Amino acid sequence: MRTLTLGTSGPVTSALGLGCMGMSALYGEADRGESIATIHAALDAGVTLLDTGDFYAMGHNEMLIGEALRSAPAAAREQALTSVKFGALRDPDGGWSGYDGRPAAVKNFAAYSLQRLGVDHIDVYRIARIDPDVPIEETVGAIAELVQAGHVRHIGLSEVGAATLRRAAAVAPICDVQIEYSLISRGIEDEILPTASELGIGVTAYGVLSRGLISGHFSRERQLTAGDFRGMSPRFQGENLQHNLDLVEALRKVAEQKGVTVAQTAIAWVLAQGPRHHAAIVPLVGARRRDRLAEALGALEVELGAADLAAIEAAVPAGAAAGDRYPQAQMAHLDSER
Numbered sequence: 369m370r371t372l373t374l375g376t377s378g379p380v381t382s383a384l385g386l387g388c389m390g391m392s393a394l395y396g397e398a399d400r401g402e403s404i405a406t407i408h409a410a411l412d413a414g415v416t417l418l419d420t421g422d423f424y425a426m427g428h429n430e431m432l433i434g435e436a437l438r439s440a441p442a443a444a445r446e447q448a449l450t451s452v453k454f455g456a457l458r459d460p461d462g463g464w465s466g467y468d469g470r471p472a473a474v475k476n477f478a479a480y481s482l483q484r485l486g487v488d489h490i491d492v493y494r495i496a497r498i499d500p501d502v503p504i505e506e507t508v509g510a511i512a513e514l515v516q517a518g519h520v521r522h523i524g525l526s527e528v529g530a531a532t533l534r535r536a537a538a539v540a541p542i543c544d545v546q547i548e549y550s551l552i553s554r555g556i557e558d559e560i561l562p563t564a565s566e567l568g569i570g571v572t573a574y575g576v577l578s579r580g581l582i583s584g585h586f587s588r589e590r591q592l593t594a595g596d597f598r599g600m601s602p603r604f605q606g607e608n609l610q611h612n613l614d615l616v617e618a619l620r621k622v623a624e625q626k627g628v629t630v631a632q633t634a635i636a637w638v639l640a641q642g643p644r645h646h647a648a649i650v651p652l653v654g655a656r657r658r659d660r661l662a663e664a665l666g667a668l669e670v671e672l673g674a675a676d677l678a679a680i681e682a683a684v685p686a687g688a689a690a691g692d693r694y695p696q697a698q699m700a701h702l703d704s705e706r
């Protein structure tokens with residue numbers, strides 16, 4: 369497994385991370401046994417970075433990861449890095465009610481996460497969305513105190529813009545910003561990515577397959593269950609969906625010429641952006657099954673030269689996607705989109 373350092377202050381991580389969200393929430397039903405087997409298969413393949421959020425099914429995802437870590441071989445468990453998001457407030461009906469980044473709340477969230485994960489420290493800790501009522505300096509300052517106390521190793525950020533990156537980095541070393549980045553979500557290239565690169569902050573890229581949309585496995589016939597994020601995402605609706613799936617078919621032609629899959633092409637494209645933008649970029653793939661994980665890992669073997677990159681970007685030009693990456697109400701929480 370290739371490794372890289374996540375930002376100048378961060379840990380050494382596998383070049384590909386596993387995002388565990390879909391094993392608990394937001395993409396419909398997931399199979400618990402298969403989810404744990406997928407985490408074990410990832411660790412076995414040398415994937416060390418496991419990403420979660422305490423609000424993914426209200427602690428369910430952390431407990432799942434905790435169970436997978438406990439039942440993994442000791443060597444794999446010791447190498448695993450936990451990347452945890454906090455701050456999103458939920459209610460018993462599964463609703464979302466804002467963000468809390470107050471220092472006392474940060475420490476409270478961390479105390480519960482450590483228990484649920486069954487670990488003595490969290491490797492990277494980050495607020496999922498900034499709390500508009502709490503300056504980022506205070507939230508990051510509270511995580512820095514957790515670092516001092518040994519409960520957290522590194523500080524990350526999520527979906528923040530360049531100005532927030534600078535403010536946070538002035539308080540304490542920031543190892544990475546977690547943000548959506550894919551062939552059809554290239555907004556970070558204008559300002560956020562150059563700023564991260566300048567400040568020595570890495571990027572953990574999510575939505576690399578645009579939540580399955582550009583995986584090559586999604587179709588108009590796919591039935592989404594209630595609560596599936598994709599049922600509300602503008603990119604998955606009506607004419608937008610058809611337009612976006614047409615882009616996938618153009619990408620499929622390029623992938624077939626290379627003898628790889630669409631998903632591998634999309635992941636390999638993100639892997640290729642790190643050197644291009646002088647930044648440490650780690651794709652977090654959201655595989656929930658071992659077969660999907662195996663496909664994703666295959667992307668590490670795909671070499672994309674200048675002609676390949678040009679062909680991919682001709683098939684899916686920057687800005688070609690139809691629809692925003694989040695519903696309007698959720699776009700409003702994105703500091704990165706201001």
Ligand SMILES: NC(=O)c1ccc[n+]([C@@H]2O[C@H](COP(=O)([O-])OP(=O)(O)OC[C@H]3O[C@@H](n4cnc5c(N)ncnc54)[C@H](OP(=O)(O)O)[C@@H]3O)[C@@H](O)[C@H]2O)c1
Pocket residue numbers: 386387388389390395419420421453496526527546547573574575576577578579580581583585631652653654655656659660661663664
């Ligand atoms: N910081 C943030 O705001 C934020 C937001 C969202 C996610 N995240 C993190 O990023 C992680 C990844 O995000 P994501 O789940 O949206 O990523 P993704 O990799 O773009 O999408 C994952 C979905 O793609 C489909 N898929 C098809 N082929 C695949 C393959 N070969 N490998 C992997 N997935 C394949 C799967 O859907 P089916 O299983 O339905 O086929 C899977 O659920 C999450 O798990 C979470 O940890 C962070």
